[in-house]
Structures are given as C-alpha cells and as structure tokens.
Amino acid sequence: MTFPEFTAEQAQVVARAVRAIQEHAPACEAAQDVTPGAALALSHSGFTRLTVPLEAGGLGAGLGVFARAQAEVGRADASLALILAMHGHVTGAAFQGRSLPPHLLDAVAGAGVRGELLNALASEPELGSPSRGGLPRTVATPDGSGFESGLWFVTGRKTWSTGARALRWALVSAATPDGRVGRYWVDLRSEGVRVEPTWEGALALRGSGSHDVVFDRAPAALQAPPAASHPASSAWFWTAVAATYLGVGEAALDALRRYAHERVPTALGAPIATLPRVQETVGRIGAQLLAARTLLAHATAAWDAQPGAGAVPLIGAAKAVCTNAAVDATDLAMRAAGGGALTAALPLGKLLRDARAGLTHPPGEDAAFTAYGAALLDAPDRA
Template sequence: MIDPLRLNQGNQRLAGWLETAAALAKGFAARAAQHDHDRSFPLENFAELHAAGFHLLSIPTEYGGWGATLHEAVQVVEQLAQGDGPTALVYDMHVHVLGALAESRPWPEEHFAAVCAELVERGGWINSCATEPELGSPSRGGLPKTRAVWDGDGWRITGQKSFTSGSPILTHMLIPAVIEDGTAGTVGVFLVRADRPGLRIEDTWDVMGMRTTASNDLLLENVPVAHADLVLRRVPDAPDPGRFSGGAWFGLTVSGVYLGIAEAARDEAIRFAQERRPTALNGQAIATLPPIQQLTGALEAELLTARALLYAVTSGWTEQPAQRPSLSPYVGLCKAIATSHAVKAADLALRVVGGQSMSRALPLERLFRDVRAGLFHPPTEEFAYTNLGKTLLEV
C-alpha cells in the first residue's frame, strides 16, 4: 500500500534512515511482548540502535552527528515505534533533547560541544529529568523542590525526579534545580553524569502501558556537580532561550511515537482481517465484509489526517525558522490531534479484530495500552485547544 504523504519524498538520507529503522523495528517487535510481560527494559534494542549509529541522529554534523532536522526526526521515531513504542519513546527523549539544543543553542557553546563529543566518542544516552512527585509536569509552571547549593568547590544537588525514562541506560541527565544563592526563584539546569556519587535509581515503574520504558524515580542525595556543569541559569521573568525549540522537538517527535504505535495496530488488524476465515463465510476472509472495510477505512482516516498535520507543521518548522514563534500554538495542536487520533485508531483496530484482540497472543492489547500514554504527555488536549483559541482570538 502506498503512503500518500511520502510520494514526493526526495530526501535520500532520510530514506536510508527509515529503511534502517524499519529493519530495527522488526527485531524490536519480536521481543516486545516478552519484555512487556516481564516489565523488563529492552537493553538489546538500544545496543542495536547504538550499533546502527542512531544515537547520532540529532547531534549537529559539526560535532560528529547526523544533524537530523525536526521533520526528519519525527519520521524516524515514528518508524521505530511501529516495532516497539516504549523503545521509541525512550529513544525519542535522547533525540528531542539534543535536537532542541542544537536548534536553539541556549548553553555556552563550549559546553554543548563537549557533551556532543562525549556522546559521539564514547556513546551514551541523555534525557531531561524535570518532573517531580510534588511539582507534577514542569509545563504547568512552578519551581522544582530539588535544590542546588554551592559548597565552595562546586554544586551539591539534592532532590527527587520522576518519569526518568530510560533510567538503566542514561549516561547524562539534565537536572533542573532551584539555586540557593539568595536570589528567589532562580532555577539552574545542571548536566549530571550518571556515575556521580549520591545518584541512584529507585525501581518504581509498574504501570498499565509503556511498561518497559523504566521511567523510574531518580534520587539525588548531595550529588557533587562541577561549576561548569551548570549549563543554563533561568532567573524569574527572564525569557527562556530554548522555549520554542524545546516545546516543538518534544511535542512533535512524541506525536510521531504514538502515531507509529497506532500504525502497528493498523497493520496487525489488516493482517488479521486478511487471514481470518471463519466457516460461516465459506472460506472468505473477514476482509471481504463491508463492516470490516468501513472500520479499516475509518482507522486509516484517523492516522492520515493526524500525520498530514504533523508533517505539515514539522516541515514548516524546519524550512521557515522565522515563523517558529507563530507556529508554536500549532505544535500543541499537533500533539493533541496525534495522540487522540492514535488512541481512536488503536480502538478501531481492536474492533476490526473483535474479541480476539483482547488476547495476549496478539499484540493489539499491548499496543492499545501503550498508545493511551500519549494522552498524558504535555500539552494536554484542553491546554492545546485553549492556547490555540487564545491565539486566534488575540487574547
């Protein structure tokens, strides 16, 4: 079946990345059910991603990476998610953090160059660990409870972070903490390496969907950090230099992840409909039934409309940098549409298959659980629609 959104794809490097991603996804899919059952982290998937060089995807070319644009990165994570959503989501944390930093360059350049060099030369994975049990999502505002204190030689960080996706493999973490230096409300972002003393992971991730992301709690107990690893300092009411890029790279790439999961559900539903031949149909597949055809068409409509919007906004973001502030409300819309349509598409896939979709013998029940997690990433649907409405109403 053709993909109407990629008919004019002239990007040869992206085509090569997608071909490799599709091959990797097949291996991920073969292991996904067992990892989900065991609640085990898919270490082998990340070894394969690293061996294929995919840790370099959004690192700038001048620092030894592949320099993927946002438009390209969205399609790569979408392809990987068709094999295993949790793997793609953890991978995306690394991709969107580095992509946003490469685009906005909010750090001193020598610090960004240094961390890129570490990741290129030694390998490794990075994530931003901002959410806290009491703070909730940092997208809602508020100050972290995590604190950083200067001890004369460096910083000491104490606090707790939640949703630390990919915790078994992270080598670098970005930790927001309130700086206790007498200036109220100043938040620093610290680059913390995973081998620092006082840093530990607590196995708290036991959930319905995305069971294998190992999004555990991160505990920091007087963790020593060098002065140079304070990579960003935000004072109250000052503009955030990485705001637009950070929101876009997160919201749009995570949209690709959840659409990829729903596409896997679509493919499984189609396979089942073509192969299922109940005796009542005298050897004909259920794919010949008009109700099955209608459900399948409705499923694809959900995916195509969401993907069309996503690709349009990521293409505009990539090709028209001056328009990025104006595109910001549409980033939230993309995320809301992508995740809600992905959930609807997965639900329709279950309806195509019927009662057997609930069996663990098929991947659909796992895909349905995984895809629902997309609804809870920021921005939520109500926030995205309100923000777009305020923009249109100029209020």
C-alpha cells in the same frame, strides 16, 4: 504534505533502531524494564547521532526528519521508541535553540556521537509536569559561589524518568539557592545517583523503565544557568511525542489489516477483510492516521522553514491530533478484531494501553487547541 526523505546514513540508523526495538521489546515488556541488551542495542544503532548537527559529528536531522524517524521506531514499540524520542528532542532542541552553554552543548554532542543515551529529568512527585509551572523540590548547591562554581551537588527525586536504567547522562532541573531553576549535567553512573524501581505494573509503556531517579549530592561539573525557555524546546518535545504515538496508531492498523486477511470464520468461509463493517473500520482508522500524519508533516515543515514561536501552536495541535488518532485507532482495531484482540496472539491490547499514554504528555488537549485557536484568531488569514 509528507515528511522529508532520509539521507542514506539517516535511513541506515533508523532501520537499525527499528530492528533493535523489534528484537528487544518483548523482553523489556516482560521484564517491565529496559534490559541491558536493549539499552546496548539502542546505543549501537547510531540513532543517538540523528539530531546532532553535522559539524558536531551527527546526522543533522531537522524537525521533519526527526518526526519521520520517530514514527517509524514508534511503530516498532512505543516503550523503547520513547527512550530515543527523549534523547533526540533534548539534543535537537538544545542545538537549534542554543539553550545550553557551549561547553554543555559539546557534552550533549559527544554523548550522542558515542551512543550514550541521555534525557532531561524535570518531573517530580509534588511538582508533576514542569509544563504547568512551579519550583522543583530538587536543589542544586554550589561548592563555590554562584554559577562560577566549578562543581555543583544535586539532591532530590525525579519521576517518569524514561529509560532510567539505560541512560548515561541526565540534564536535571533543580532549584538554585536564589530560588530559580537551572539545569545540571549529571553522570548517572556517578556516586549519589540511584534508580528506584517505581514503574512495575504500569498500565502502559511497561518496557520503558520510567522509574524514579534519586539524587543525593550527585556531582554536576557542567550546568546551564537559569534562562527563559526557547520555542525549540516545545517544538522538539511535542514533535517527539506526536510522532511516537502516531507510530503506535499505525502499528494498530498494520495488525488489524493482517488479522483481517488471516481470520476466516467457518460460518463466513472467507477472510473477515471481506466484511463491509471491517472495511469501514479500517477506512476510518486509515483516514484518521493519514490526516494526523499529514498535519504533523505540515507543522514540522513550517518549523523547519521558519523556526520560532509562531510555528509552535500548530505543532501543539498536531500533538493533540496525533495522540487522539492513536487512541481512536487502537480502540477501533480492538472492536473490529473482536475476541481475538483480547489474546496475546495479537498486539492490540498492548497497543491500546500504550496509545493511552500519549494523552498524558504535554501539551494537554485543552492547552494545545486553545493556543492554536488564539494564533488563528490573531492571524485569521493564516491556517
């Protein structure tokens, strides 16, 4: 099982995004933030159009194509790839699940077509990840009455805001006056919005600029009333995460293979690629990554064939398998490279740190395998 092929235009925007990431990732890592040049390059790559439907001016990527694209940009750099992952999953899920009102879907599509980066901001200091439930402290107040109001004001703080300084728009989750949760379309360049730099010194994803965003009566002219979550939300988010970190693991394998051919110890008189121990390690890494990639391709193909709640548990399991494979790949690559892995000459230290971040995204390993196990027990004839 492999991912679907790109169309010619999809292949072009993915290639441009990879080049942009490769060019700007070192500066973002050094700055521990998204540089203005990186933000501009990501926008100009055209990647923001990838998951916008064809009829709305986009490139119409389904979940399998999106997964393939995210693995490629993740292989270039996890920090900047994750910014694109957030934009792509929010857009893809919104359109496939029709989880936003028509006027808000138009705004999301317009942002993607114009190259304006967006993200859904939901996590908070007290709340943590909203996947575990709970009411946000961030609140939305209408200037009129109810959701018929033409303008809302958002006040609160959101954490882990991937790509904060690079974003133009945010779908902000906030509590309504009646104690439910709505989503509000906020222009992050408007009054009442500021980025608080809280990501410096982070263990991983240093170039992602995942700072806090603080709202002080920030205006939101468009909003989505409280509604039940659609399966597309989980399917697209989990795929975005799984594919990005799969790319990190594949980058570690690439780096180890290059180093194994370049490193020629005097005592050996040949590249370390000739050592059985190194060959075994490369084989283990390659097999794990291929298994993870194949599972993700299978899971996203099942969703594309029949999108719905029944296809979600396998995608969650694929997320857990892909992130674990990335962690194992970077760890084994570090061990095989030896002392050289500790130097800046090899990217393995950075890849090791970035891969660990994949474990923090929902679903957690326990929830992912429990849900998939329950699905298998309910339908034991289906794998």
